[in-house]
Amino acid sequence: MTINHHPSDETLMRTVSGTLGAGPALVVSVHLERCAVCRDRLVGFEAVGGAILDEMPPAPLSADLFGRTMERLEADLPSRPQKAARVKQPALGIELPRAMQDCEIGPWKWLGPGFRWSKVRIAGSPDAKIMLLKGRAGLHLPAHGHSGLEFMQVLSGSLSDERGQYFPGDLDEAGDDVDHRPVVGQESDCICLAALEGDTRLHGFLGRLLRPIVGF
């Protein structure tokens, strides 16, 4: 199926420079696994990043940071042979992306009528605000705005809002300018991987929803 919604240029540049938080970075990695278009875009940004570093005066820290980022990106890209899952994961009803194999995934928990969430713990970044969300077929989510960036990758099922339809493989970045009223497709439940940017975004939609429950 064609992927219609992709991370922004800024997000891919931040992926290359290593300045994207662990949660959003994982969402982007999951997207890159499915999206050849964005893998090509990323290679372009890596070339630009390399050229910028070449022109800078010697700065071992930056060069090292870039090198580490490249290593991480290479490790994330799907050309690498599949690793055996080391972490026990509950049955979630979907096949998890390879980028999530080392994540600890919690069981589904109730979040609202027809709406569940599951905590995703990234090795080495236990505080990352990232989770799986599952909405039942036909669920109407409340209209809401955003504060800061929220990243959402559809893993199964579909969602739609005023801006379009989102199918497996699509990544939605919703920022301050987005007010929407998402509806889960009628054909099946929808499972998404969602991450909040940074640590000052707790008043965003997901943050507000989850704060009392998960203590974000």
Ligand SMILES: [Zn+2]
């Ligand atoms: Zn893409």
